[in-house]
Amino acid sequence: MTRPVLLEAKNICAYYGATQVLHGLDLSIAEGGITTLLGANGAGKTTMLRSVCGMVRATGEIRFRGRQIAGEATEDIVRLGIAHVPEGRGTFVRLTVEENLHLGAITRGGKAGIAADVERVFGYFPRLRERYRQQAGTLSGGEQQMLAIGRAMMLRPTLMLLDEPSFGLAPLIVQEVFTILKQMNEREKVSLFLVEQNAALALDLADHAYLLETGRVVMAGPARELREDENIRRAYLGY
Amino acid sequence: MELFLHQVLAGIATGGIYACMALAIVMIYQAIDHLNFAQGEMAMFSTFIAWQLIQWEVPYWAAFFITLAVSFAGGYLIERIIMKPIHNAPILSHVALFIALFAVINSLAGFIWEYQIKSFPSPFGTHSVLGEGLISAHDAGMTGVTVTLLVFLFLFFRYTRIGLAMRAAAANPESARLVGIRVEWMLALGWGMAASIGAVAGMLIAPVVFLEPNMMASILLYGFAGAVVGGLTSPGGAVIGGVLVGIIENLAGTFIPYVGSELKLSIALALIVFVLTVKPSGLFGRSVVHRV
Amino acid sequence: MAMKTRSAFTDLIAFFGALAVALAPYRRWLILGLVLLIVLPMPFVVKNFFVFQLTLAMVYAIAILGLNLLTGFNGQFSLGHSAFYAIGAYTAAILMDQYDVAYYWTLPIAGIICFVAGFLFGLPALRLEGIYLALATFALAVAMPQILKLSPFEHWTGGVQGIVILKPNAPFGLPLNPDQWLYYFTFAVMLALFLCAYNLVSSRTGRAIKAIRDNSIAAKAMGVNLSLYKSLTFGVSALYTGVAGALGGIVVQFVAPDSFTFALSVALFVGLVVGGVGSIAGALFGAWFVLFVPNIAEHISKGLAGAVYGIMLILLIYLMPSGLAGLVRLVVMRFARASR
Numbered sequence: 001m002t003r004p005v006l007l008e009a010k011n012i013c014a015y016y017g018a019t020q021v022l023h024g025l026d027l028s029i030a031e032g033g034i035t036t037l038l039g040a041n042g043a044g045k046t047t048m049l050r051s052v053c054g055m056v057r058a059t060g061e062i063r064f065r066g067r068q069i070a071g072e073a074t075e076d077i078v079r080l081g082i083a084h085v086p087e088g089r090g091t092f093v094r095l096t097v098e099e100n101l102h103l104g105a106i107t108r109g110g111k112a113g114i115a116a117d118v119e120r121v122f123g124y125f126p127r128l129r130e131r132y133r134q135q136a137g138t139l140s141g142g143e144q145q146m147l148a149i150g151r152a153m154m155l156r157p158t159l160m161l162l163d164e165p166s167f168g169l170a171p172l173i174v175q176e177v178f179t180i181l182k183q184m185n186e187r188e189k190v191s192l193f194l195v196e197q198n199a200a201l202a203l204d205l206a207d208h209a210y211l212l213e214t215g216r217v218v219m220a221g222p223a224r225e226l227r228e229d230e231n232i233r234r235a236y237l238g239y
Numbered sequence: 240m241e242l243f244l245h246q247v248l249a250g251i252a253t254g255g256i257y258a259c260m261a262l263a264i265v266m267i268y269q270a271i272d273h274l275n276f277a278q279g280e281m282a283m284f285s286t287f288i289a290w291q292l293i294q295w296e297v298p299y300w301a302a303f304f305i306t307l308a309v310s311f312a313g314g315y316l317i318e319r320i321i322m323k324p325i326h327n328a329p330i331l332s333h334v335a336l337f338i339a340l341f342a343v344i345n346s347l348a349g350f351i352w353e354y355q356i357k358s359f360p361s362p363f364g365t366h367s368v369l370g371e372g373l374i375s376a377h378d379a380g381m382t383g384v385t386v387t388l389l390v391f392l393f394l395f396f397r398y399t400r401i402g403l404a405m406r407a408a409a410a411n412p413e414s415a416r417l418v419g420i421r422v423e424w425m426l427a428l429g430w431g432m433a434a435s436i437g438a439v440a441g442m443l444i445a446p447v448v449f450l451e452p453n454m455m456a457s458i459l460l461y462g463f464a465g466a467v468v469g470g471l472t473s474p475g476g477a478v479i480g481g482v483l484v485g486i487i488e489n490l491a492g493t494f495i496p497y498v499g500s501e502l503k504l505s506i507a508l509a510l511i512v513f514v515l516t517v518k519p520s521g522l523f524g525r526s527v528v529h530r531v
Numbered sequence: 532m533a534m535k536t537r538s539a540f541t542d543l544i545a546f547f548g549a550l551a552v553a554l555a556p557y558r559r560w561l562i563l564g565l566v567l568l569i570v571l572p573m574p575f576v577v578k579n580f581f582v583f584q585l586t587l588a589m590v591y592a593i594a595i596l597g598l599n600l601l602t603g604f605n606g607q608f609s610l611g612h613s614a615f616y617a618i619g620a621y622t623a624a625i626l627m628d629q630y631d632v633a634y635y636w637t638l639p640i641a642g643i644i645c646f647v648a649g650f651l652f653g654l655p656a657l658r659l660e661g662i663y664l665a666l667a668t669f670a671l672a673v674a675m676p677q678i679l680k681l682s683p684f685e686h687w688t689g690g691v692q693g694i695v696i697l698k699p700n701a702p703f704g705l706p707l708n709p710d711q712w713l714y715y716f717t718f719a720v721m722l723a724l725f726l727c728a729y730n731l732v733s734s735r736t737g738r739a740i741k742a743i744r745d746n747s748i749a750a751k752a753m754g755v756n757l758s759l760y761k762s763l764t765f766g767v768s769a770l771y772t773g774v775a776g777a778l779g780g781i782v783v784q785f786v787a788p789d790s791f792t793f794a795l796s797v798a799l800f801v802g803l804v805v806g807g808v809g810s811i812a813g814a815l816f817g818a819w820f821v822l823f824v825p826n827i828a829e830h831i832s833k834g835l836a837g838a839v840y841g842i843m844l845i846l847l848i849y850l851m852p853s854g855l856a857g858l859v860r861l862v863v864m865r866f867a868r869a870s871r
Contacts, residue, residue, distance in 0.1 A: 075419050095407070335804040339840075339848070
């Protein structure tokens, strides 16, 4: 079953200053699916995500629903329906959980709609309801990750980008988060594009996977296939 | 005792002005991590505009609000046109630019309106309020306007969407972009608001110190003192700091011998240096922790 | 790369580029030679008043170099150097006026006093960074004229009226008028101080100083004694500006509290930015800007002199963020690249 392409990136070259980090990447993300980008530290995974959102100097073509978004400002790209949960979560630590969530919906009006969305976030992350009026910086790592995802959900995005959601979290919490991500994808029809160092988890969750090595795609295909691949098993899955 | 009370109340009144300047300074500082040394001159220029309107027979309060609007536009434009090219430049460039702005605005004001002091009307009259000689009407009026302004700002930032967006843009510009906030617009908005607040301070203090191009220099200094004492990262602290500086300045001037108007300035500065050595983040600010 | 048609122009650029590359190792000597060639005959070529102005430019260059050592090379912000300039100037004036000390002895004495003053100010300043340090030094600058006017000190400082000094005559009966002699004297002092600064900056100490500017945490981790170096740099910086102040007082023949207001600190700071932070030669450019541009601005428009000055400064910051020295570096690099 082929799904329509939601995001397509062609020949992406990204630079930090004069250093080239991505060398002609080609990617495509299917609508409604979960795609993951794997690779070791420094492979360029985060850079790829940032290129999609216009946060890094990049050349090449990026089309979201057929519309060229390369070169546009981050805030304009976001308003098209792409939510980004950044590396380090990007929480507004001095603001409350309530304010963080409301900020997710800041580009929309309509009080009633926002209240309903907040309820939906609580549905997935009941812990946030308890912490509603607390300063976000006082939340634990896992809770901040949930808050970051919740904030992204408030955007009512079509595509959600997640940068290493498992980072720094206890294994139990990670399981919780990933289960919720799966539920989100199925119920809200949000496509996910996930960058992960934890290959085992990512390949369990995703339908489609890319493997990045020093700024180049070296393998791509259905997650099932990559999971069974001999080389990947040895290098990234540890058996 | 009555003298003490009188001086404290007068100190609170002028402290309100310093609080306004301090607030304007902190607002911009929170957004761009720089102190706008030209804030006082912008306030002075706004006050001259108000004066000019009044000369043209515009009623006081109309002139007041027109000036607020014009100042807002001015601050907005200065940010968009003059500050924008150096957004990513090092701190020294910013400081030099503020100095240049100071020179331009001061010189323009002197050129257009000349250097003779002018009197600026007070809408509150000169009689005493609350018993004989305790507090003048203008001082009471100043305090009233300042309090109103601060309450308005508090409500704005706490309960409106734009207020929240501005706070987010100042706190974490990158994350703000990720929720779709146009950070550059928020920055310019902040400048506009700071300019208006400065205009309020200027228009309130002008009846007391008389209007001339160099009138805001020492007031800006007291504003800095207030912002630093309160903590550069805390708007609420800046306000309290400003009021404290006003009270201390007044009490020092009245009760300590040898402290004439000139030395009052040095006292404010001694205060800055003292606070900075003892607690660099001020009374209410938080120490900024830098991750290595 | 497409083949470019070679024109005489391209060849010329390539020639200069090759020249720049070949001469690069000797550029310091070349600059020195050039400077001497222009500077030495000056007093005999131009009017006395201009000689006076040139001398003052050199004085400011020394002061700006002092500021540069602190801010440009060590990363500590100072808006208070007018205070050290004032201390130096008053030291010279008081010594010459009340104790009949010869003018050339006032320089080292002023230097030492200012070094101590700078070092002592630098100690509490250790805890302050960036904008907080700027504020504290700003406070110092504004307080200084007040302190100089205080009645208890009037006996020495002459209060608001200040002190008048006599310009020294040329020694050994040389055929120079006082202005010309002071020109050469100042030039010699400036040369010596610039060379010392250059040596300091290139030495191990200099590297430690610069390391603190670039990454003080890393510097500390590598064993650089932060407190010592930062305070020392403050002291040396104050020394330079203090010596400049002493010279300045002698050149102008007059010291008064209101000559040393915050405006002077601003001028030094602007000179620093315009000349180029972290560049020793830049101090000269900066001094020229600070001394002559206000005059030019006044010529352009008497009433709007300040505005013209401000606009020129704004343009400079947009176009030359690394100052004049940075621009020169850029141009030399361009030429060097073109020659390959």
